[in-house]
Amino acid sequence: MMAAFEKHFDKLQFAILERKYDPKAGTNCACGAGRSLYRCQDCFTSISSCQQCLLRSHVDPPLHHIQRWTGTHFERTNLGDLGLMLFLGHSTSRCPNAPTNSNKRPTVIIHTNAIHKLHIEYCHCAHATDKPTQLSSAGLFPATTEKPETAFTFSVLKEFHTHTLSSKKSAYDYFIALQRLTNNVFPDRTYVSTLYVHSMRPYNPTFVWDLYREFLRVARVWKYLALTRF
Ligand SMILES: [Zn+2]
Ligand SMILES: [Zn+2]
Ligand SMILES: [Zn+2]
Incomplete structure (x- = not known):
């Protein structure tokens, strides 16, 4: 061959x-x-x-x-550092009711190709839903239901679920691969130097493991929903 x-x-x-x-x-x-x-x-x-x-x-x-x-x-x-904003609720446009001084929330977004960070501006209209629901409507699964600072794309959760069904790949191996996709040269440096900078979280050397724990938790919820709801 x-x-x-x-x-x-x-x-x-x-x-x-x-x-x-x-x-x-x-x-x-x-x-x-x-x-x-x-x-x-x-x-x-x-x-x-x-x-x-x-x-x-x-x-x-x-x-x-x-x-x-x-x-x-x-x-x-990365696009976040270059100024790309993610607007929710109005396709790709800014909410017309967003106050000019509204805080753009820095959010870590974990996708199939890497771990990203972007600033998100939520919809402020009278009919706007809460932040976790706005994230979900955009295909982003919030890591928490209170002030989410991390979200997982539906694609990454679906892909990981498919891996576990077909190859028994562990969550740890999958997460390490995502870390390498983000920065293959210095995978350990990825989070502190690149992702942490715009995170609102207080400095924590275990930041990467916080993300991993969030991944474990959300992947379990996704698996439950996949088996019982869709
Ligand atoms: Zn492109
Ligand atoms: Zn140009
Ligand atoms: Zn709006």
């Missing part, structure tokens, strides 16, 4: 390495208003653009891996 691929190894390796470089990085963005310093690793076409174009193209989907061109190479950054 390997022999069939062997004569293509050079071309395959070149294609893989070619994806790590973009000759347009650092040049003027197509919009003409900024430099092409950012690119998305999850969009099918990975064309570099300026920060504003990148944010405009990721209002939906908001949970993609983003890289920034440093001048010599691309390094990981």
Whole structure:
């Protein structure tokens, strides 16, 4: 089987390495208003653009891996740090009744491709539901029913549930894989240096294990609902 691929190894390796470089990085963005310093690793076409174009193209989907061109190479950054907001209750638009000084709640969002952080602005309309319900309506399962600061996408809970049914993968192994998807070079540093920064929680060196415990709890609730309610 390997022999069939062997004569293509050079071309395959070149294609893989070619994806790590973009000759347009650092040049003027197509919009003409900024430099092409950012690119998305999850969009099918990975064309570099300026920060504003990148944010405009990721209002939906908001949970993609983003890289920034440093001048010599691309390094990981994230949409939350670049200013992407997640608006709930009005598709991708800001609630017209949200006060101008409303606190955007920093929230850790755990998805199938990584652990993200984004600022969320909730709907403030008279008919608005409570925050956990607004998260659920957006496909985000709140880690707690009181002032949630962590949410799990329905996709990640469904995927983990499928793994446990088909491969008996443990929650610990799945969570460690998510940690590596977030930062494969320094997985232990991921949470403290990147995710913790915008968390409202007081500093806690066991932050990562708090997330893991939340994952265990929510995965159990999801499993119960999957077996009994849907
Ligand atoms: Zn993307
Ligand atoms: Zn642009
Ligand atoms: Zn509203």
